[in-house]
Amino acid sequence: MTSLDLHAVHKHYGPVHVLDGIGLSVAAGSRTAIVGPSGSGKTTLLRIIAGFEAPDAGRVTLGGQLLADGPSAVPAHKRGIGFVPQEGALFPHLTIADNVGFGLARNTPQRAERIAELMDMVALSRAMLARRPHELSGGQQQRVALARALAQRPRLMLLDEPFSALDTGLRASTRKAVATLLGNAGITTILVTHDQSEALSFADQVAVMREGRLVQAGPPAELYLRPSDVTTASFLGESIVLPAQLAGGWADCALGRIAVNDRQRGGAAQIMLRPEQLQVVQVPASSAHGTDASGCYGAVTDTDFGGSVCVLSVRLLRGSAAAVVAGADDLAEAAPLLVRTSALQVPPVGAMVRISVAGDAHVFSA
Ligand SMILES: Nc1ncnc2c1ncn2[C@@H]1O[C@H](COP(=O)(O)OP(=O)(O)OP(=O)(O)O)[C@@H](O)[C@H]1O
Numbered sequence: 546m547t548s549l550d551l552h553a554v555h556k557h558y559g560p561v562h563v564l565d566g567i568g569l570s571v572a573a574g575s576r577t578a579i580v581g582p583s584g585s586g587k588t589t590l591l592r593i594i595a596g597f598e599a600p601d602a603g604r605v606t607l608g609g610q611l612l613a614d615g616p617s618a619v620p621a622h623k624r625g626i627g628f629v630p631q632e633g634a635l636f637p638h639l640t641i642a643d644n645v646g647f648g649l650a651r652n653t654p655q656r657a658e659r660i661a662e663l664m665d666m667v668a669l670s671r672a673m674l675a676r677r678p679h680e681l682s683g684g685q686q687q688r689v690a691l692a693r694a695l696a697q698r699p700r701l702m703l704l705d706e707p708f709s710a711l712d713t714g715l716r717a718s719t720r721k722a723v724a725t726l727l728g729n730a731g732i733t734t735i736l737v738t739h740d741q742s743e744a745l746s747f748a749d750q751v752a753v754m755r756e757g758r759l760v761q762a763g764p765p766a767e768l769y770l771r772p773s774d775v776t777t778a779s780f781l782g783e784s785i786v787l788p789a790q791l792a793g794g795w796a797d798c799a800l801g802r803i804a805v806n807d808r809q810r811g812g813a814a815q816i817m818l819r820p821e822q823l824q825v826v827q828v829p830a831s832s833a834h835g836t837d838a839s840g841c842y843g844a845v846t847d848t849d850f851g852g853s854v855c856v857l858s859v860r861l862l863r864g865s866a867a868a869v870v871a872g873a874d875d876l877a878e879a880a881p882l883l884v885r886t887s888a889l890q891v892p893p894v895g896a897m898v899r900i901s902v903a904g905d906a907h908v909f910s911a
């Protein structure tokens with residue numbers, strides 16, 4: 546099993562600084578997911594790790610072996626790295642069997658049997674081996690590309706959006722199967738994806754890139770619950786960001802007084818909750834009054850019945866806690882709060898609800 550280390554990796558294309566000092570460690574046998582907006586440099590980083598590009602500066606080390614030190618680099622075919630590119634990139638004129646076996650020497654013992662086993666590994670029928678890529682669906686082609694990369698028995702596997710052509714159900718099951726397969730083989734893996742839930746469920750470590758920089762890396766739960774800034778928070782899922790006044794581990798905000806995960810901070814700050822932390826129950830209109838010690842009240846202005854998850858728009862009532870917070874008036878005036886609820890108990894438009902918060906709010910450091 547092989548660990549990967551990136552140190553201060555820089556890459557320019559002309560005047561554009563595509564990678565701006567990336568540092569990242571991937572533990573042997575672990576799975577890292579890289580997420581980030583389109584154009585943030587994810588594919589460029591994978592191509593540098595694979596050896597298809599050389600960095601302008603910085604080091605890439607795999608299992609203690611220096612693969613790149615600035616422009617001087619070990620060639621791709623000597624790295625023992627599997628790469629499944631974003632577009633699959635099968636050879637259109639070759640059969641599936643020849644695509645999968647592309648990197649296996651003709652005289653490899655039991656070559657045909659090995660190719661067939663690789664098809665089994667990626668859950669494709671052996672009957673497809675005689676076909677050509679255009680006779681397969683997009684998702685099947687992606688799995689052939691994965692089988693081709695696995696054929697090399699790589700030390701490190703790089704997957705660039707490998708599940709993007711699969712529909713939701715097949716995507717989840719293929720992702721699990723691939724994770725198990727790579728895990729059992731002890732192959733260190735890096736997955737690039739646009740899909741935050743895919744990143745959070747696949748990886749031991751999630752790394753967030755923005756404009757060529759790595760803004761945060763850590764275990765999925767830490768990034769989800771303790772993102773470094775608002776942009777990262779919203780990139781990893783829906784978030785509710787509120788201005789607040791902090792003191793002694795508590796925040797006074799538009800939702801009342803709620804516990805925060807930082808006991809030291811005081812004064813004005815921004816806090817964040819995930820939607821699943823908000824719990825909502827319908828109450829008689831007569832009992833609704835601003836905020837109280839552990840929650841607040843509001844009126845339902847819209848309901849969106851989405852099946853397993855329904856979303857309520859709630860206009861918060863102005864209350865004493867909300868009044869002490871700069872900007873809270875704006876919240877009450879402007880955007881309603883979006884709260885998720887179960888399909889079993891959707892309060893009607895106009896109903897009064899009480900909103901309470903489960904768990905701690907996260908305090909942004911800046
Ligand atoms: N060979 C190249 N020459 C010039 N510019 C390039 C080249 N390859 C990539 N770029 C630019 O570098 C930036 C990063 O590209 P990259 O493909 O790494 O992004 P990405 O994060 O993978 O995006 P996506 O999510 O859309 O796949 C983009 O602005 C892109 O236009």
Ligand SMILES: [Mg+2]
Pocket residue numbers: 587588589631705
């Ligand atoms: Mg890309």
